[in-house]
Amino acid sequence: MQLYSFFNSSTSYRVRIALALKGQEVEYHGVNLRAGEQRLAQHLELSRIGGVPVFVDDNGVALTQSLAIIDYLDALYPQAPLVPTEPLLRARVLEVAQLIACDIHPLNNVRVLGYLQRVLEVGLEEKDRWYAHWVAEGLSALEVLLQRHGSGPYCFGEQPTLADCCLVPQVANAERMGCDLRAYPRVVAVYDHCQAQPAFQRAAPSQQPDFTQ
Amino acid sequence: MQLYSFFNSSTSYRVRIALALKGQEVEYHGVNLRAGEQRLAQHLELSRIGGVPVFVDDNGVALTQSLAIIDYLDALYPQAPLVPTEPLLRARVLEVAQLIACDIHPLNNVRVLGYLQRVLEVGLEEKDRWYAHWVAEGLSALEVLLQRHGSGPYCFGEQPTLADCCLVPQVANAERMGCDLRAYPRVVAVYDHCQAQPAFQRAAPSQQPDFTQ
Numbered sequence: 001m002q003l004y005s006f007f008n009s010s011t012s013y014r015v016r017i018a019l020a021l022k023g024q025e026v027e028y029h030g031v032n033l034r035a036g037e038q039r040l041a042q043h044l045e046l047s048r049i050g051g052v053p054v055f056v057d058d059n060g061v062a063l064t065q066s067l068a069i070i071d072y073l074d075a076l077y078p079q080a081p082l083v084p085t086e087p088l089l090r091a092r093v094l095e096v097a098q099l100i101a102c103d104i105h106p107l108n109n110v111r112v113l114g115y116l117q118r119v120l121e122v123g124l125e126e127k128d129r130w131y132a133h134w135v136a137e138g139l140s141a142l143e144v145l146l147q148r149h150g151s152g153p154y155c156f157g158e159q160p161t162l163a164d165c166c167l168v169p170q171v172a173n174a175e176r177m178g179c180d181l182r183a184y185p186r187v188v189a190v191y192d193h194c195q196a197q198p199a200f201q202r203a204a205p206s207q208q209p210d211f212t213q
Numbered sequence: 214m215q216l217y218s219f220f221n222s223s224t225s226y227r228v229r230i231a232l233a234l235k236g237q238e239v240e241y242h243g244v245n246l247r248a249g250e251q252r253l254a255q256h257l258e259l260s261r262i263g264g265v266p267v268f269v270d271d272n273g274v275a276l277t278q279s280l281a282i283i284d285y286l287d288a289l290y291p292q293a294p295l296v297p298t299e300p301l302l303r304a305r306v307l308e309v310a311q312l313i314a315c316d317i318h319p320l321n322n323v324r325v326l327g328y329l330q331r332v333l334e335v336g337l338e339e340k341d342r343w344y345a346h347w348v349a350e351g352l353s354a355l356e357v358l359l360q361r362h363g364s365g366p367y368c369f370g371e372q373p374t375l376a377d378c379c380l381v382p383q384v385a386n387a388e389r390m391g392c393d394l395r396a397y398p399r400v401v402a403v404y405d406h407c408q409a410q411p412a413f414q415r416a417a418p419s420q421q422p423d424f425t426q
Binding site for chain 1: 260261262264274276277278279280281282284285288289300301303304307308310311312314315316318319320325328332333335339342343346350351353354357358
């Protein structure tokens with residue numbers, strides 16, 4: 001199996017967590033988003049939109065979209081499923097994952113911040129305010145969902161799920177960007193718990209072959 | 214069952230298609246996004262981020278996030294599943310759904326266009342260019358995925374799936390905004406086929422109780 005990833009990409013980070021939780025090793029290909037490698041013809045062949053991660057299975061099947069990849073990993077390695085099968089728990093896990101994947105992350109990724117600066121000529125301060133705005137809206141909603149429906153050290157109970165695979169990279173990003181997280185105690189507690197687990201540690205940006213400061 | 218929806222919201226439209234395909238009726242509550250009803254305390258209690266759709270099942274379980282809702286509908290009404298179970302087909306359906314739900318739609322929804330105009334004071338022309346930019350990037354990628362992996366009148370074969378529930382509202386939006394769709398023949402063929410089916414027609418914005426010009 002192969003993974004096209006950038007150490008600092010949070011969608012790649014989600015898939016790395018899922019792989020680590022399932023104890024799976026992959027051949028790692030770094031795609032340097034800062035150097036624009038995602039727009040090289042060779043990468044566009046794998047991901048027409050120029051994104052990471054791209055997962056390639058042992059039969060050469062190439063798949064994009066982190067949440068689709070994690071669902072597929074559950075089919076390949078059904079032990080310890082990351083998307084539970086009990087309907088209501090499953091719905092809550094998917095609700096949290098989609099909140100992060102649709103309502104927070106897409107607004108703050110490299111291609112969007114690049115457009116703001118390059119095309120709309122938005123200044124640094126306004127760009128940071130944009131970033132913090134979507135993080136605050138999204139994490140407020142996440143905090144409510146976890147307080148209402150979650151319990152235990154992970155988002156939903158004693159076992160990690162897709163929700164945790166999405167939460168950790170998002171909170172790590174927010175922390176790195178200096179966002180104030182004090183209003184989200186349950187989110188931060190889940191984050192801290194995850195960060196103490198070996199699988200989450202192995203998936204961290206600093207542990208990847210393409211890591212640079 | 215109840216659905217909080219806005220006739221013109223494409224995430225609500227996805228869920229309406231899924232309900233219609235499953236032959237299910239719901240009590241419909243219009244939430245007027247143009248009038249800001251999504252930010253009223255009563256609605257924020259259902260959706261902390263102030264979004265639609267919100268689905269409420271017969272037990273009073275309230276669920277946000279259109280893709281989580283559609284997955285839950287598959288659990289409640291398993292006949293004619295919208296997310297297939299065969300792993301590779303399932304992966305392709307989820308890949309297309311996530312491409313639309315994460316890489317296109319979040320950049321062009323009401324709250325983001327509002328922020329561009331209100332906070333960043335972006336002009337109308339630049340706002341339209343922003344809109345068209347993300348549509349073009351996303352639909353180009355969608356066209357490649359459908360050409361490579363899809364066949365048949367729907368995205369993936371003879372039966373509608375979650376991929377079609379996402380494609381139709383996205384293409385309807387792009388059309389309404391005057392985006393040029395000539396570069397995406399397979400996307401448009403699927404769209405045209407879906408629009409000729411009664412379930413898709415019942416789910417259309419113009420057929421909803423809160424429709425206005």
